[in-house]
Amino acid sequence: MIRLTALTIFTIASLFGCGPERYSWNQRMTVMVETPDGIVTGSSVIEVNATYCPDGCGLARDSIGSFNYRGEAVAVEVLPGQWLFALIGAPGELIYHARPDLFGGIRRSDRGQWARLIPNVTGAVELTGGLRPRLVTFADIAVPASVEAVDADKLAATFGEDVRLVEVTLDVTREDATLGRVPSVLS
Template sequence: MRWGVIIVLGLGLIAYGVYKLNYPTYSWRQKLTLVVETPEGVRTGSAVGQVTHWFHPAIPVDAGSRNSSLRGEAVVVDLGDGRYLFALLDESPKKLKAAFADRLPEFTYGLNDLKRFFRAVERLRGAAAPVPFAALPRLVTFGDISDPTSVRLVDPDDLAAVFGEGYALREVTLEITDAPVTSGVVEGVLGWLGEYPEPGLCPPTGQTTDIPFCRRVHHGDFSRRPR
């Protein structure tokens, strides 16, 4: 009886190992840091998020064979006088590809190429590199921090157009890290923020054109927590 149990357990472990070999999970934490020049000096903000990708059988056959999740919150830079700059959450690998172009394989959507890319990212733990502004997630601010409908898009190359003379984004870096996922910073600034997922920052207008920007930004762009 005991040997039967051992054999069953052994076969189960082998089956699980074969499954994980074919359908692995990849996960890493990445820290995005923004350095902003202001008339009162340099202000910085950073946030650590956790990215997870896992592969699974395509059941039904027309279903995808990969899922991904992002946990964390937007980068917040306190510019003083009640004004803030936010770098929104973004699941795209665009930042990774741009920052670590010389250390990562080509990114394609073939399953084997994706696994190779994700393995390479995991091996970058402890590495940091500058991020070109063109690869950044959306930057936003609020005309009134208490009013979500006052959200505005910010051009990373022209912060002065929104904040005034003397404001400029000087540097952005991305680091693959073991640091804990950032928590509570965004919620401390945006008291109205709801739980992910949430709709846009303003009600639907019923329009199919001229959709306001506040409909294109969601609560989940600022914070995502385990559900």
């Protein structure tokens, strides 16, 4: 009986204060495209909520239990009536992957440590190569089935000569999540 009571007390004590930690931030993705008529941009704000389970709370290693997102794709009118959409994908880790140097040597596997710091990141972070979002367009904006993938390095193949992706950036913001822009473009 004494052994069971001691084990119960030890278990409760080891779990005290041990539970998932939650971090949230809003991040704006901006897509800049060069066209024959000049630079056009579009942006969207995505709310990111991360649930983190620290070491010693029942898991072998610290880990992000989940990421949840609220927001929508970036819509850019590249040419009159021709739209480029940058899909949300999984944006929770993009800032870390694009600029791990901003996190003072924290390892990628220590997600809880760097997730805690993301809300304090200042300035835009450029997304290059495989970190860029998936891009799509519609052959006919009124027909959802006409969606087509767009190669980020070959926008001219889809939109015509002299159209190219300049950059995709991500920055932490206090702005609210963008909701309703994409449906208005598609209708």
